[in-house]
Amino acid sequence: MKKWLGLARAMALTRPGQPLHGLPADFMLLTQDIPDEPEDSEAGKDLPDEVMRELCAHLDLLEQRSCREVRVAVELLIDTGRRPFEICHLPYDCLTRDNDGKPVLLYDNHKELRLRRRLPIPEATAALINAQQERVRTRFPATPVGRLVLLPTVVSNPEGTKAISDVLTQHREWVAALPDVTFAVTVHEDGKPVAKRVCFDKEKIFPYAYRHTYAQRHADAGVPVDVLRQLMDHRQLTTTQQYYRVGEQRRRQAIDRVTAMQFDRHGDRIWRKAKALLDSEHARRSVGEVAVPCGVCIEPSNVAAGGHDCPVRFRCVGCGHFRTDVSYLLDLEAYLADLLRSRERLAAFTADTWAKDEATPSNEEITRVRRLIQRVRVDLDALTDEDQKQIQEAVALVRRSRQTVTLGMPRVAAPLPDLRPERPSA
Known part of the structure; x- marks a missing residue:
């Protein structure tokens, strides 16, 4: 901006009768005076999982049509979510480790003028960078590391200090050559x-x-x-x-997809009766539930108490207010296995009869859990392959976003999940 103001003054645009007449001689604009441009304001441009799997399966074709550096750039774009310019201009020494030994990507956020930003990355992405570093060092052994770039262009670049820049064009040509997704x-x-x-x-x-x-x-x-x-x-x-x-x-x-296969304690599907609920009723029903082991409880007093006002605690499968669905199938199976282990362990334990009877899981509870598991599996098997696939994807999403029910125990911050899209094996 200082350059343009100087040029305007040199062209006498501040004189009387000119567009900038009256502009003080000491007026200037700094970077922080310029309004910020909108950030990544348009969400919803993400690519479906099916598309990402297809793209990752054809990375070899990208390398054949362009070069290794372009392929690595695209893989890093997928894994890190950085902007194309940030990836193309990564320095050679862009990889470090945190105090726990986990890999961290060092990059410059040029758009926001933030240098040496840190981004946690998976080990597989770090291995990709390490392999590229070895390749660059082999190609340019005489160039100091501080001058090298991670993704050097193959054109007019004898020292390896010039980064690639034509990712957009080569990426477009590669996508156009792919089969329909x-x-x-x-x-x-x-x-x-x-x-x-x-x-x-x-x-x-x-x-x-x-x-x-x-x-x-x-x-x-x-x-x-x-x-x-x-x-x-x-x-x-x-x-x-x-x-x-x-x-x-x-x-x-x-x-919605998962609760379409919701069951009561007897294994009867109940959500099919409420398919025509209005959105307001749907929201009311969702609010009127509280998470319990292997399902939810719809008893108003227990919901109001956050799940701590239940007289039959830990015996939810015997309660008329209990609801479960297909997303709890793994929990039900784990619960059944725990009941069976507890019964066998108590059978061999030396204690008074009344104490063992009190602690031993009842045959009725074991039978009820088995019936629930069997009913869920029967309904799953009755679906088409496409419906089963959609249910599995919905279950995975619901389970990832579900809050874990705790009983007042301190919580430890969970590590960042490794969400790097899988690559096909070589």
Whole structure:
């Protein structure tokens, strides 16, 4: 800005009758005086899992059409969610370790003028960077490490100090050469949901979409919004919260799909009776539940007490207010295994009869849990392969975002989940 003001004064634009007449000679603009540009304001540009799997499966084709550096750049875009310019201009020494020995990416946020930012990355991504560093060092052994870049161009670059820049063009040509990518969608025909597969619009597959996909993966996995703000290096929390609005919509869709297979204590499906609920009634029903082991409780007094006003605590499967669904199947199976182990252990334990009878799981409870598991599995097996796949994806999302029920025990901050998209084995 100082340059342009100096040029305007040199062109005599501040003289009487000129556009900048009256501008003081000591007037100047600093970087901090310029209004901030909008951050990543458009959430929802993330790519579906099916598309990401297809892209990762064809990374070899990208390398064949361009070079190794372009492929590594795209992999780092996918894994880290950084902007294309930030990845292309990574220095050679962009990898370090934190106090726990976990890998950290060092990069410059050029858009926000923040240098040497730190981003936790998975070990697989660190291995990718290490391999690229070895490749660069082999190509340019005489160049000091401090001058090298991680992704040197192959054009007019004898010392390895010039970074690649043509990722956008080569990425576009690679995507255009890929076979059509299809993904599952649910449409309504004659008032009934029908699963169909449609072709994904390749125009939506561009390098910046990987940043949105990275954010959405973490939002869907239940990463707290303040943690995601740090990962995205956003200045404002409201920018990050846009991804969470999309995440909440996805979670609701997953919950709707899962609760369509909801069961009472007898193993009878109950949600099918409430399919026509209005949104307000749906919300009321959701609020009127409290999480309990292997399901939820709908008893108003227990809900109001946050789950601490139950006279039959830990015997939920025998209560008429208990509800469970397909997302709790693993919990039910683990609970059944625990009941059986407890029964066998108590059978061999030396104690008074009344004490053993009090502590031993009843045959009725074991039978009830077995019946629930069997009913859920029978209904799952009756679904089509496509419906089963959608249910499994919904269950995975619901379980990731579900809050763990604790009984007043102190909580330890969970480590950041490793959400790096898998690569096909070589």
